[in-house]
Amino acid sequence: MNPYMVVGLLNQNFDCPPVDNGDKNPAFNHAFCLNVKEVAGNNLVVMYVNHKPKIGPDAVIGRIVLPLSEFLLHSGRAWHNLTHPDNASHVVGSVDLTITWRRRGEDDTGSTIQDTLSSLQTQIQETKNREAQNLELINQKLDGFARTLDSLRQENDQLKTSNQQLQQQVSSLSSDLHHAKHQLEEVKASSERPHAFIPIDELVLGHFDVGQNRSFSFGLPDNVPSHAKEVYLHVFVDSGFNPNMESSHPVHFRVYTRNNAAQYAALLTCHPFKQMAFSLNSDNVFLPLFGDRNIYVDASSQDHINPSVLKFRVSVLGYRA
Numbered sequence: 001m002n003p004y005m006v007v008g009l010l011n012q013n014f015d016c017p018p019v020d021n022g023d024k025n026p027a028f029n030h031a032f033c034l035n036v037k038e039v040a041g042n043n044l045v046v047m048y049v050n051h052k053p054k055i056g057p058d059a060v061i062g063r064i065v066l067p068l069s070e071f072l073l074h075s076g077r078a079w080h081n082l083t084h085p086d087n088a089s090h091v092v093g094s095v096d097l098t099i100t101w102r103r104r105g106e107d108d109t110g111s112t113i114q115d116t117l118s119s120l121q122t123q124i125q126e127t128k129n130r131e132a133q134n135l136e137l138i139n140q141k142l143d144g145f146a147r148t149l150d151s152l153r154q155e156n157d158q159l160k161t162s163n164q165q166l167q168q169q170v171s172s173l174s175s176d177l178h179h180a181k182h183q184l185e186e187v188k189a190s191s192e193r194p195h196a197f198i199p200i201d202e203l204v205l206g207h208f209d210v211g212q213n214r215s216f217s218f219g220l221p222d223n224v225p226s227h228a229k230e231v232y233l234h235v236f237v238d239s240g241f242n243p244n245m246e247s248s249h250p251v252h253f254r255v256y257t258r259n260n261a262a263q264y265a266a267l268l269t270c271h272p273f274k275q276m277a278f279s280l281n282s283d284n285v286f287l288p289l290f291g292d293r294n295i296y297v298d299a300s301s302q303d304h305i306n307p308s309v310l311k312f313r314v315s316v317l318g319y320r321a
Contacts, residue, residue, distance in 0.1 A: 233316060258292075
């Protein structure tokens with residue numbers, strides 16, 4: 001809804017711009033000035049609230065009808081009922097109006113223009129006198145500011161000299177700090193690095209027969225203490241004659257430990273054969289240890305291998321703490 005107001009008295013008619021999307025609570029914020037030569041009881045002030053659609057004729061929402069003489073009684077701000085244009089007893093809303101009477105040549109307070117001009121001249125002269133006094137005070141303050149500024153400049157020069165000395169000291173301290181940090185990192189790295197190797201009697205963690213693709217895990221025994229940083233493993237695999245093989249594909253073994261998503265692995269590969277032959281492969285590897293203290297093995301091959309053809313074993317030989 002785009003409401004707007006129309007105000008009329010005798011042959012005087014005024015309207016205000018529509019309030020776009022004002023709906024039921026528009027704020028017109030508009031002043032109408034009606035010239036009144038005489039107050040007669042049969043003279044009416046009629047106010048309409050209309051809706052201006054985007055297309056088509058305007059529509060009347062409601063109206064307010066007041067005798068001109070009642071405006072004297074309604075001076076000031078008040079809410080006035082908005083009634084249906086065809087039924088004066090049907091109230092469709094209300095409008096907040098402020099009504100002010102002024103004689104020609106008077107301002108809002110009722111003073112004449114001459115009185116207002118005289119008062120303004122007096123105020124202007126008083127303002128000039130105050131400005132002259134203020135200007136004198138400002139000049140005095142400016143002189144004081146100039147003296148203070150000279151003093152601050154001298155202090156600033158002294159601070160610059162002190163700042164240069166401090167910068168030299170900070171640069172020296174920064175160099176010392178960098179050197180100390182480097183030494184600390186070396187000490188920390190040395191403390192975290194595994195040191196002496198401690199051998200133990202070979203302890204077989206487990207062995208298994210390999211099918212096509214399998215995964216295994218082995219927990220470390222108490223022989224390897226919780227403070228061990230690396231474990232020393234012996235990984236052994238042997239393969240033999242596989243008469244049912246159509247082709248000879250390698251078998252890959254991945255032995256690893258893991259820390260969350262990170263894995264640390266060693267790889268071994270062996271080949272089963274279609275003819276009477278065999279192969280051996282083994283390795284000794286160090287792997288880092290983490291909280292779960294498990295050794296993991298993944299075996300993969302393109303062929304399904306008879307368990308009697310290929311065997312795998314992993315053993316612990318020692319650790320570094």
